[in-house]
Amino acid sequence: MSGEGGRAGAELELAARVIEIVRELAGRSAEAEVNVRHDAEALTRFANSRIHQNVASAVTGVRLRLHADGRTAGGSTTVTSADGLRTLVERTLAAVRVSPVDRSWAGLAPPVPLRLSAGHPGSGERSGLAFGFDEATARADPAERAARVGDFVRAAGGLETAGYCRTVYVSAAFANSAGQAVEGRTAEAAMDGIARCDGADGVARLAAARLADLDGAVLGARAAAKARAARGPVELPPGAYEVVLEPDAVRDVLENLAVFGFDGKAHHQKQSFAELGKEQFDPSVTIVDEPLGSRDEPASDLPFDDEGTPRRTLVLVRDGVTTAVTHDRTSAASAGAESTGHASPVSRSWGPRATHVRLEAAPLPGSGPGTGGTGVIVGSAAPLVAGMRRGLLITDLWYTRVLDPKTLVITGLTRNGVWLVEDGEIVSPVSNVRFTQSYPRALGPGQVLGIGSETVLLPESWGRARYAAPALHLAGWNVTGNASG
Template sequence: MSGESGRAGAELELAAHVIQLVRELAGREAEAEVNVRHEAEALTRFANSAIHQNVASASTGVRLRLHAGGRTAGGSTTLNSADGLRTLVERTLAAVRVSPADRSWPGLAAPAPLRLSAGHPGSGERSGLAFGFDEATARADPSERADRVRDFVRAADGLETAGYCRTVYVSAAFANSAGQAVEGRTAEAAMDGIARSGGADGVARLAAARLADLDGAVLGARAAAKARAAREPVELPPGHYEVVLEPDAVRDMLENFAFFGFDGKAHNQQQSFAEPGREQFDPSVTIVDEPLGSRDEPAADLPFDEEGTPRRPLVLVRDGVTTAVTHDRTSAAQAGTESTGHASAVSRSWGPHARNLRLEAAPLLGAAPGAGGTGAIADSARPLISAVRRGLLITDLWYTRVLDPKALVITGLTRNGVWLIEDGQITSPVGNLRFTQSYPRALAPGKVLGIGAETVLLPESWGRARYAAPALHLAEWNITGNASG
């Protein structure tokens, strides 16, 4: 990825050029918005405790959305020559002429400055190029990722390991025919690995805006400790169990909240549980979307969305009360409000989703984001276990699927370590379990018995979103069977 971060300004020039082509070919009556995104991703995979794949890719894509004569069409290209961009405009204009009428077109974002990064006062000039960006992560080479894999494998001390370490650099720009023109860049890193012992798996994962914050030895030691502690599990019957969810499991809850709960399109269609102004969660629960980072972490995302709307922190739940849902310009217009800066390339179809949710940790001086410790139990979960009379410690949730989007009833499996807790002590590992649980109901008033004091930044299971999660002590979790049935 070396040298990729020296592209500042190139994307904005491309975007401005496409806007000029639209004016020449479609006239000033056409409304146009252009996204130019240069993305470089590098991935180092390991299995059987050895690196088996190192891949890297870099590309610059241009997306055009054009609205003319009451119709809308979009197009994209990676051919960034003068001829390639002209062809993009010509074929998008041709597509507009045969598209159906677009009665939900919300118009273009007006010119607006980008906002300051919450974690880096004074860094937010209009260009957005200094929003907590880490140059070293953007320039990371394969040896730096390999070093972390080596440390992970060594720390597992002979256990079989597998996983990945990745770095991503993005430089992007947006321009529209209404005069909005912004640019920004971001970098991120993530590591996710498992260790296996006697058929039992342990996991450790972490996301960061700086590759330097990923310690392969810490992660490998934690994965190995969990695997060793999970050997020879017992089976438990179905039932409603008190649980302590480690941050990895809470990450799955936040991901489903983002995609199905706080989605403004789903809310407009009455397919979301969210009711702004109502106390739907325990008073201890506050959930914030933080695309501009925090005082502990550089910016998590670009400072603008796919429609050029400046991003900002958005409180979705405050002290148990649902306060907002996420909107792009289309869902906002339908709701009679303003965009919250959550437009994506597919948000008009699939809904606008938050990508940087944080469930606020319990206030405790000295608590800070981290990797969750090197033992079998995440640091954020340790103090919560002592308050459990009889229940379960659950590391991770996976293969989760929505059964009822309105109530956000989820079914899925536990993974990578489950233990029985009796009288505040872990007494036995437990085999993986199937559950069926409404996520909002699990966090309802009176159901949250404790929140850990440390949040852990975790990568999304399949994309590049980041979630900051503490451990949770919950009064009830509905176990419906063992993993085999």
């Protein structure tokens, strides 16, 4: 752990020191990238309706990627003393000398200023240090998280509850030997909890740029209402069902589209369903990656990627037409394109990935931001359910696995509440089911019968990604069995 993390400019100073050491030991012909990142995460967990764990960590890490004599190697350390930084450079240089020739090296990002999202007034150059950053969230203490957990538990009305409330603060900088030097910071809060009633579970989760925007009472009441309404489920036979996917389920759809579909490396290798310029989705579908936030939401990530490329809003699908895929510098060079600012520590191996994906909502006349509701049906899913003749209302998807990456056929299970709907009314809870479905085909032309009027910000089940998802009314969803088989 480093005491320097979190002080404005501390990370950029460390990055600059590493570049100086590289020039001293390897000469000016070597190309170097340095990422310095201070991560502070605090987590309050609860189970059996009691807080059982408060944990916090704060670590400053330095990552170096070095390219010399046609070869590339990387190294990292959490020892940020002068000796620790010099040792990092020496180890990385030694690794470069025994590495294979790197024929895919795309060079360093040139010096380019950071910018705001196009959705924000006054967009232009900025340091990235303070825009959209909530100091109160970054400095939140256990009592503030515990208060929200307490609200969640009380609102569940005596049901057994479990989950977490977390806050994350990141302060980071990037520098390379080509002169690019940028810094930024971000904070996030998230809450995820379930309530259980007679063996039935209900869930509520939310992500936000401000801890103050998380209302534990609203989330606890929603989870409890779903759990009570999911008791005594019936089984349904396999078949194609009309469905309304609530935002939690849509989050899984967006995540899989981002990881396996809009990845520029997979696209260039012909392993993705994405076909640029083709109408692959219903005309009502617009999907955007918004790492810098939107007009309504503060920035949700650092304003630059792991190669120092400024992040920007990227429209992946507009009015049903696939318009872009994500690139780091390596995939962009292979495809004859430009980096879209999606480099990560693993993007050269696994491909660049969009991690702040929004499916645009379809606002109704006179509608405004909603609370998400505390009943069985979340927020703007209600009018979609009212328009369903016979089908399923699905809260959540989990344990989803890819069967065919090219067509993105996914198999998985439902959880945390499924209900049979007839003529716009919920008539019975349904046992969890297994589905096997191509996600792009489910959102294809003519298959989207409606989109909710508001999005819900949702945390990723693992990692730091964030998704903005409305409810979706789809014409068909392939149920292939019950959860037991």
